[in-house]
Amino acid sequence: MEAVETAVQRRHRRLRHRLPTGTANLPADPQWLLDRVLTYAEAAKVPVTVILDAQAYTARTGVPVTPLTAGDCYTGPPGDRAAVRVIYLSPVLLPTRGVAECVIAHEIMHARWPSYGHRPIAFQRAQELLDHVGAVAQLTVAA
Numbered sequence: 794m795e796a797v798e799t800a801v802q803r804r805h806r807r808l809r810h811r812l813p814t815g816t817a818n819l820p821a822d823p824q825w826l827l828d829r830v831l832t833y834a835e836a837a838k839v840p841v842t843v844i845l846d847a848q849a850y851t852a853r854t855g856v857p858v859t860p861l862t863a864g865d866c867y868t869g870p871p872g873d874r875a876a877v878r879v880i881y882l883s884p885v886l887l888p889t890r891g892v893a894e895c896v897i898a899h900e901i902m903h904a905r906w907p908s909y910g911h912r913p914i915a916f917q918r919a920q921e922l923l924d925h926v927g928a929v930a931q932l933t934v935a936a
């Protein structure tokens with residue numbers, strides 16, 4: 794039986810990364826994931842810490858992650874936003890840069906705009922980040 798796609802999953806699926814096809818298909822190794830999150834954090838002007846190990850993330854934040862969790866963002870306990878957000882990414886579930894890019898933009902969106910939840914505006918902001926970082930990359934290539 795086919796799983797029913799939720800509205801949130803559909804909104805996430807509609808995010809478009811701006812990586813060239815050749816780059817999008819490259820493996821997203823751990824160092825690339827760490828560097829890429831920092832690139833997006835800089836673009837969104839939000840300080841983050843990145844953790845690629847599920848147990849370490851749970852130990853740090855108290856938030857459990859399942860083997861199906863590709864990414865998560867911890868912004869602090871309710872009413873007490875952490876100055877530095879903590880982002881978790883699962884290297885196993887993010888095999889290629891193209892897949893990882895959209896999840897990174899999604900989690901950075903949570904870090905930057907915690908109150909947006911998964912509303913359409915949240916995904917609009919995530920897409921703007923993808924477009925912005927993609928445009929900067931194009932300029933770098935052209936220079």
Ligand SMILES: [Zn+2]
Nearest residue numbers: 899903910911
């Ligand atoms: Zn989310």
